[in-house]
Amino acid sequence: MASSFNSPSSSTSPPAPSTSNNSIQIPPVPRPESFDPGPRDSGTLNRDDNDCPFCHIATVYPSYHPVSPPSSEATILHPEATSPQPATFVVLSTPLLIAFLDIMPLSFGHVLLCPRSHRSKLTDATPTEAAELGLYLRVLSAAVSRVTGVQDWNVVQNNGAAAAQVVPHMHFHVIPRPELRDKGRERFTSTMFGRGTREDLDEEEAAGLAERIRRGIAEVLREDLERDGKKAKL
Numbered sequence: 001m002a003s004s005f006n007s008p009s010s011s012t013s014p015p016a017p018s019t020s021n022n023s024i025q026i027p028p029v030p031r032p033e034s035f036d037p038g039p040r041d042s043g044t045l046n047r048d049d050n051d052c053p054f055c056h057i058a059t060v061y062p063s064y065h066p067v068s069p070p071s072s073e074a075t076i077l078h079p080e081a082t083s084p085q086p087a088t089f090v091v092l093s094t095p096l097l098i099a100f101l102d103i104m105p106l107s108f109g110h111v112l113l114c115p116r117s118h119r120s121k122l123t124d125a126t127p128t129e130a131a132e133l134g135l136y137l138r139v140l141s142a143a144v145s146r147v148t149g150v151q152d153w154n155v156v157q158n159n160g161a162a163a164a165q166v167v168p169h170m171h172f173h174v175i176p177r178p179e180l181r182d183k184g185r186e187r188f189t190s191t192m193f194g195r196g197t198r199e200d201l202d203e204e205e206a207a208g209l210a211e212r213i214r215r216g217i218a219e220v221l222r223e224d225l226e227r228d229g230k231k232a233k234l
Contacts, residue, residue, distance in 0.1 A: 069214035089210035109148035114171035143216030150176035
């Protein structure tokens, strides 16, 4: 099937995912040569909420190929580009998705993953977006686990205010869970769904953490490409 890593400058909608027996096929791991990091068409973001902070982040930061991420010194990743809103530390940016560090993390390495286009709830995501979210949730989880050294984590996704969704732009949380005895079982579990004390992101360590996660994502994807190449030869 065609990769979703076509030029984001294209005015056409993303190609519909191929189907087999009425099931959506997960997109393949993108190859570097398949990605054209051209200028984005901001009109394709479908920004329904002018005050949405995640839409603002998606508008500011261009996509790059995750197998070859830019360094932390790259101007396209400058954390202050979202000013006057809080600094943003991007860890993944594709034509369809963007991921970044949570500004009030529940634990070290807490990241958010969301579609670029404004989708209020999970059911508002397109089939193509949903397939790519599924692909990168695994990759992002693996990268965060490697970088933090934490082998257990939560993937949390809330839909609506009654379900503790604060920003009305659907997103997944990837939250490393260090040993409960290190945090205190009661305190840690009470913060998992928005209750309890959340600390502000340490911006001095955030830049280095974001770069390590970007490199971790690239490492996981290269391993996937190598494994898929070996399977194709069998």
